[in-house]
Amino acid sequence: MRKMKEALFYKKKNTKVQCFLCPRNCVITNNATGFCRVRKNIEGKLYSLSYGRVISAAIDPIEKKPFYHFAPASIAFSIAGAGCNLSCDFCCNFEISQEWSYLGEQITAEEIVSKAKRLAHGISYTYTEPSIWIEFILDIAKLAKKEKLYNTMVTNGYTSVEAVKELSKYMDAVVIDLKNSGNKEAYLKLSHAPYSEKIFDAILEYAKNKVWVEITNLIVTQYGECEKDVRNFCKWTYENLGEFTPVHFLRYFPSYKLNLPPTPIKFLEKCITIAKEEGLKYVYLGNVLGSYENTYCHECGKLLIERKGFYVTKINLKNSLCPYCGAKIPIEFL
Ligand code: SF4
Ligand code: SF4
Structure with missing residues (x-):
């Protein structure tokens, strides 16, 4: 059987546990899950059900x-x-x-x-x-x-x-x-x-x-x-x-x-x-x-990247610099 993964960001409260992963801070009783339904209290330990x-x-x-x-x-x-x-x-x-x-x-x-x-x-x-x-x-x-x-x-x-x-x-x-x-x-x-x-x-x-x-x-x-x-x-x-x-x-x-x-x-x-x-x-x-x-470009207004839907159709940039005015463009390339 697959080993369950213990969750991060929780504290034990008697038989209950409290999860601090998100602002809901769910207090979870034994055998129950938090609001997100993927974090479960099993005998005082919180487990991630979606791990793996x-x-x-x-x-x-x-x-x-x-x-x-x-x-x-x-x-x-x-x-x-x-x-x-x-x-x-x-x-x-x-x-x-x-x-x-x-x-x-x-x-x-x-x-x-x-x-x-x-x-x-x-x-x-x-x-x-x-x-x-x-x-x-x-x-x-x-x-x-x-x-x-x-x-x-x-x-x-x-x-x-x-x-x-x-x-x-x-x-x-x-x-x-x-x-x-x-x-x-x-x-x-x-x-x-x-x-x-x-x-x-x-x-x-x-x-x-x-x-x-x-x-x-x-x-x-x-x-x-x-x-x-x-x-x-x-x-x-x-x-x-x-x-x-x-x-x-x-x-x-x-x-x-x-x-x-x-x-x-x-x-x-x-x-x-x-x-x-x-x-x-x-x-x-x-x-x-x-x-x-x-x-x-935020300086000269010229087109730098053209997109159609989710696809890039043209890139007009050299080393993150605008080729028209030389402004440094806040774009991180691979
Ligand atoms: S919703 Fe999920 S992640 Fe957020 S506190 Fe509750 S159990 Fe933790
Ligand atoms: S996944 Fe759905 S329910 Fe969750 S935050 Fe995004 S839109 Fe809202």
Whole structure:
């Protein structure tokens, strides 16, 4: 029988345990799991049920994550463990994040790294919430680093600062998937997440540890005070992460339990205007085809990277310098 993996970030409380991996801080009784359903108390020890199990795997362009300023045009071996510590009504991966009954195929960290070496330039932990899979990710990521593969994560950011510190030792880049600019009421109603303000602490911790950060911001206009929220989010990003932080405003489409109309394009265009007014230099729209997915030089405005959907069609950069005006562009190439 397979040996179970003891979880990190928990404390024993008599026969109960308390998990500190995310802001929920679940107190878990014997034989029960926490909110995410992948961490189980068995006789006073917390175990990771999803360790060594992959519920989804694919080969993706890194632009699909979306990373636009990290390893452009590279291929990411993309893998997921089951479950999530949020439960968003609009989740488009709900079959593997919410309503899964099978934990996925058994596989070792060595097998994953060997596949990644054959098929890709690095690994992306994505689709569901990777941080709740931390024990397995750390084992894979350490090996991947030795093999000169990159490690990237697409995360909701709902992770304790202590866990972020540990993940940051091995992550090269993260996309933080923010919802409604971090509006607390929207987080409670749409993602069923208390203490969502802690996401901003997690973002700061990744940045402090020199992990490359890009932020997506999915907007459901029926929740929160969208325009004000977007402005506050842009101000926060500028002040705390800097003007060159790539921000991707994402169009919401009806999915899972939410059947509201998609985010109006006009509002998304307004988001771009607000972000520029607040000083952000690299702002994109996701789930919208068109010029909003290209990268233009922040100094001279010339086209540097052209994208069509998830694919790069043209790169006009030499050693991260703009070929027209010589400005240093905040893009990390492999
Ligand atoms: S990671 Fe899971 S078990 Fe731990 S606090 Fe968060 S939801 Fe609860
Ligand atoms: S955080 Fe992401 S994976 Fe988790 S429920 Fe929300 S949309 Fe789905």
